[in-house]
Amino acid sequence: MRRALIAAMPLALAGGITACDDDQPSAGPSAAGPSTPGSTGRDSVAPAAPASGFPSLRVTAVVAGLDHPWDVKPIGHGRLLVTERDRARLSVVANGHRHTVAYPSRTVWVSGETGLMGLAVDPRFRTNHRVYLCQGGTLPDGGHDVHVTAWRLNVAERKVTRIRTLVGGFPTSTGRHGGCRLLVARNGALVVGTGDAAIGTNPRDLTSYGGKTLRLNRFTGKPWPGNRWADADSEVQRYVHTWGHRNVQGLAQRADGSLWSVEHGSDRDDEVNLLRNGADYGWNPVPGYDESVPMTDPSLPGHQVEARWSSGSPTLATSGADWLPDRIASGWGSYRGTLAVAALKASRLLFMKFDGTGRLRWVKAPDALTHHGRLRSVTTLPGGDVLVTTDNGNGQDRILRVRPQS
Numbered sequence: 001m002r003r004a005l006i007a008a009m010p011l012a013l014a015g016g017i018t019a020c021d022d023d024q025p026s027a028g029p030s031a032a033g034p035s036t037p038g039s040t041g042r043d044s045v046a047p048a049a050p051a052s053g054f055p056s057l058r059v060t061a062v063v064a065g066l067d068h069p070w071d072v073k074p075i076g077h078g079r080l081l082v083t084e085r086d087r088a089r090l091s092v093v094a095n096g097h098r099h100t101v102a103y104p105s106r107t108v109w110v111s112g113e114t115g116l117m118g119l120a121v122d123p124r125f126r127t128n129h130r131v132y133l134c135q136g137g138t139l140p141d142g143g144h145d146v147h148v149t150a151w152r153l154n155v156a157e158r159k160v161t162r163i164r165t166l167v168g169g170f171p172t173s174t175g176r177h178g179g180c181r182l183l184v185a186r187n188g189a190l191v192v193g194t195g196d197a198a199i200g201t202n203p204r205d206l207t208s209y210g211g212k213t214l215r216l217n218r219f220t221g222k223p224w225p226g227n228r229w230a231d232a233d234s235e236v237q238r239y240v241h242t243w244g245h246r247n248v249q250g251l252a253q254r255a256d257g258s259l260w261s262v263e264h265g266s267d268r269d270d271e272v273n274l275l276r277n278g279a280d281y282g283w284n285p286v287p288g289y290d291e292s293v294p295m296t297d298p299s300l301p302g303h304q305v306e307a308r309w310s311s312g313s314p315t316l317a318t319s320g321a322d323w324l325p326d327r328i329a330s331g332w333g334s335y336r337g338t339l340a341v342a343a344l345k346a347s348r349l350l351f352m353k354f355d356g357t358g359r360l361r362w363v364k365a366p367d368a369l370t371h372h373g374r375l376r377s378v379t380t381l382p383g384g385d386v387l388v389t390t391d392n393g394n395g396q397d398r399i400l401r402v403r404p405q406s
């Protein structure tokens with residue numbers, strides 16, 4: 001695992017580091033990364049995917065006419081809730097049609113990669129109608145933050161009413177590296193993945209919300225009692241679940257309960273990480289914002305957790321992710337139980353097979369998901385189909401539904 005990291009070093013030392021960006025619209029499909037994920041980087045140690053057992057995939061558009069959709073979640077009866085980042089628009093999609101939900105879009109601070117981002121639906125939505133949104137905001141002093149707010153969707157699904165802001169004051173700069181992914185874990189905790197706001201000291205500063213995953217009570221907004229530093233003097237530190245991240249763009253919980261994150265690399269090494277309470281993921285881009293440092297730097301004090309998958313160079317700009325069903329009856333064949341990861345720059349969907357210990361076995365990027373441009377978020381539906389959002393802008397974006405063909 002270490003070998004490929006070292007192999008990537010001369011690139012960094014050669015200077016001329018240009019931060020990949022990540023989230024800047026590029027040339028779309030033509031900007032695709034390597035056609036065979038695993039041809040570079042640490043994943044090269046993984047065996048090739050099995051030669052057979054993969055069903056063909058049927059990809060259909062659920063809805064079109066979106067602009068940078070950031071997250072999509074089912075709310076029952078085939079209906080979907082979707083956020084769009086730059087328009088700061090919240091919508092319900094039903095039967096192929098979209099309607100706008102009344103939501104105070106004007107209060108959202110939209111800048112660069114920040115706007116209306118992560119979305120989570122309460123597990124008890126059917127009775128409490130609660131949803132959670134992560135958005136940029138403007139502070140009373142004119143500065144900006146990123147914060148997470150609980151809302152109630154009315155029965156007609158036409159408007160949301162603010163319940164309370166659960167946690168906020170996440171650092172910002174230009175809007176770059178604003179996070180922000182949400183997940184309600186099966187233990188009931190709300191998990192939040194943040195970005196480092198392109199401020200070098202944030203990831204290792206346990207009194208900053210930047211470059212972390214956080215866990216909190218989704219009703220009270222209080223830090224999750226199981227957090228490693230739940231009793232810390234620092235209010236912020238009580239929320240910290242993991243630290244040393246660059247820009248967490250994906251969160252997913254495996255059937256075994258383990259939590260996984262996805263983040264963008266700098267000019268190399270996008271990462272998929274297996275999250276452990278209190279652990280350090282090794283990003284420390286100082287002094288200033290020095291992106292030539294490794295995505296996981298073991299020379300830092302203490303133990304830094306290596307990624308479970310890393311892109312090597314070039315990056316693919318991996319973003320949202322979700323686990324596929326593990327049931328044989330799901331029809332996913334050899335894809336079942338894989339982590340499906342959307343890639344923006346590489347414009348594809350990566351299916352990553354990890355064994356029960358979390359070791360990478362193989363990666364496969366089927367052709368059926370390489371013709372849709374940049375892909376941002378992945379949501380596995382209760383029935384086993386997968387939703388993927390495109391991120392090409394200009395009002396041309398769609399939510400795609402991916403279904404294995406039997």
Ligand SMILES: [Ca+2]
Pocket residue numbers: 244271281282283295296297305307
């Ligand atoms: Ca790392």
Ligand SMILES: [Ca+2]
Pocket residue numbers: 297298299300301302303304
């Ligand atoms: Ca160390």
